[in-house]
Amino acid sequence: MGNLDRATLYATLGDLPLHDFQVNLNTSGLVIAKQFEQRPNLPGVVIMSETKMVGVISRRRFHEQMSKPAQQKTFLEQPIQMLLEAELKRRKARSLILLDTEPIDLSARTALNRPAEEVYEPIIVMFQDHSIPEVQAYFLLDMYTLLQAQSQILMVINQEMSQQRAILEEKQQQVQEEQRKVEEYTQLLEAHQGVIQERNLLLETQQVELLEQAREIAQFNKRFMRIGQLLSAEGQQTFQATFAGVNAICHNTTQIVGIGRSLTDELHTIQDTSQLIAKVSQQVRHLSVQAAIVANHVGVEMAGFSHITAEIGKLVNQTLDAGRQMDRLASRFHSRVQALTDSAQSGTTVAQSLLQKIEQAQIALTELEMLVQGPIQSLTETDSSLTLGLSPNIQDATQELMQKIATAEATVTDLEQFLHRRDSEPLIQKIKRALEQNRHNLSP
Known part of the structure; x- marks a missing residue:
């Protein structure tokens, strides 16, 4: 009905080889004896009363x-019920009944827990359909078969235990390998932690340095803000003064140009007057010659001499007018030169003011250079090189401008001295005296 090969760890009694041999109470012992003889593996017989089991032999x-001769003839010829009743009186325990779903291991332990005389008695396996509870089927299980099944199950368990042991050993080796790796990882982790701690210390040091640099940068920013404000203020003042000075110089230059044009016109007038005086002088010289001739010829009539005297008087008057005109031109020329001198002096003053502003700007740049050179040496070299490259240019331009201003002042001074030396008044006075002397000499 079953097979021992199906005896697994989770097998039940229904999976084992079972024996089906059931008789009723009226069956003779001879029939049962013949079945035992024909079926040597049959462990016993189930005795039924209709559908109810009453016992097992x-x-x-x-x-x-049957081994007792006196009882053999009696039990073989009589119904099996008599033998069953005798057995029930003699036996102290009833037959073991187990369900077909009972596990083999549990069933073996239950069967072995029976009294000693009942240990090897067959086990009744009952099959029951839960949908039809009143219908039941009974089979016999040999105790030897149950023990074989249990042995096979134990063997399977041992095999599984061996496999599990091998797996466990393999796992243990894996665990040892993993432990070794864990130890290596732990050492690596400790080494990494040491490196991390060193890096943390380095980061903390760098953080402190960064904070210090941040404070220095903040101080630098404050210094640069002050320098910017200083440069802005000085630059605005310098540019304002420069614009004002340029405007003043342009205005003075315009005045100087106007004065130069006026001087040009006055010089033309002086040139014309000089030509007139030269012409008058020639005429006076000519008249003087004529007067000398007349004086040598006293015997000649005086009418021609009177004419000469009248002409000389006219020339003297013209010479006086020309002298006065020369005086007026000299006065105007003197005033123009004075105005030109004042304009040049004003331009000089403005230029000197610009020089002062430039010097102040240069001082501010020098202070900027000193402030930058203090905290930052690397930046100082570049900034100082730029500043030192600009300072000589500013100084050269300043010196050149001062030289030009000195040259302009010297030119104006020379012009004034030249005008004083070239004053027309002595010339006019000399002409007047010559004319008066000639008139006195020519008078009758």
């Missing part, structure tokens, strides 16, 4: 009863 107990 094992092969061993049946042969014990």
Whole structure:
């Protein structure tokens, strides 16, 4: 009905080889004896009363009863019920009944827990359909078969345990390998932690340095803000003064140009007057010659001499007018030169003011250079090189401008001295005296 090969760890009694041999109460012992003889593996017989089981007689107990000659004839010829009743009186325990779903291991332990005389008695396996509870089927299980199944199950368990042990050993080796790796990882982790701690210390040091640099940068920013404000203020003042000075110089230059044009016109007038005086002088010289001739010829009529005297008087008057005109031109020329001198002096003053502003700007740049050179040496070299490159240019331009201003002042001074030296008044006075002397000499 079953097979021992199906005896696994989770097998039940229904999976084992079972024996089906059931008789009723009226069956004779001879029939049962013949079945035992024909079926040597049959462990016993199930005795039924209609559909109800009333007991079990094992092969061993049946042969014990038949081994007595006095009882053999009686039990073989009589119904099996008599033998069953005798057995029930003699036995202290009832037959073991187990369900077909009972696990083999648990069933073996239950069967072995029976009294000693009942240990090897067959086990009744009952099959029952839960949908039809009143219908039941009974089979016999040999204790030897149950022990074989249990042995096979134990063997399977041992095999599984061996496999599990091998797996466990393999796992242990893996665990040891993992432990070794964990130790290596732990050492690496400790080494990394040491490196991390060193890096943390380095980061903390760098953070402190960064904070210090940040404070220095903040101080630098404050210094640069002050320098910017200083440069802005000085630059605005310098540019304002420069624009004002340029405007003043342009205005003075315009005045100087106007004065130069006026001087040009006055010089033309002086040139014309000089030409007139030269012409008058020639005429006076000519008249003087004529007067000398007349004086040598006293015997000649005086009418021609009077004419000469009248002409000389006219020339003297013209010479006086020309002298006065020369005086007026000299006065105007003197005033123009004075105005030109004042304009040049004003331009000089403005230029000197610009020089002062430039010097102040240069001082501010020098202070900027000193402030930058203090905290930052690397930046100082570049900034100082730029500043030192600009300072000589500013100084050269300043010196050149001062030289030009000195040259302009010297030119104006020379012009004034030249005008004083070239004053027309002595010339006019000399002409007047010559004319008066000639008139006195020519008078009758």
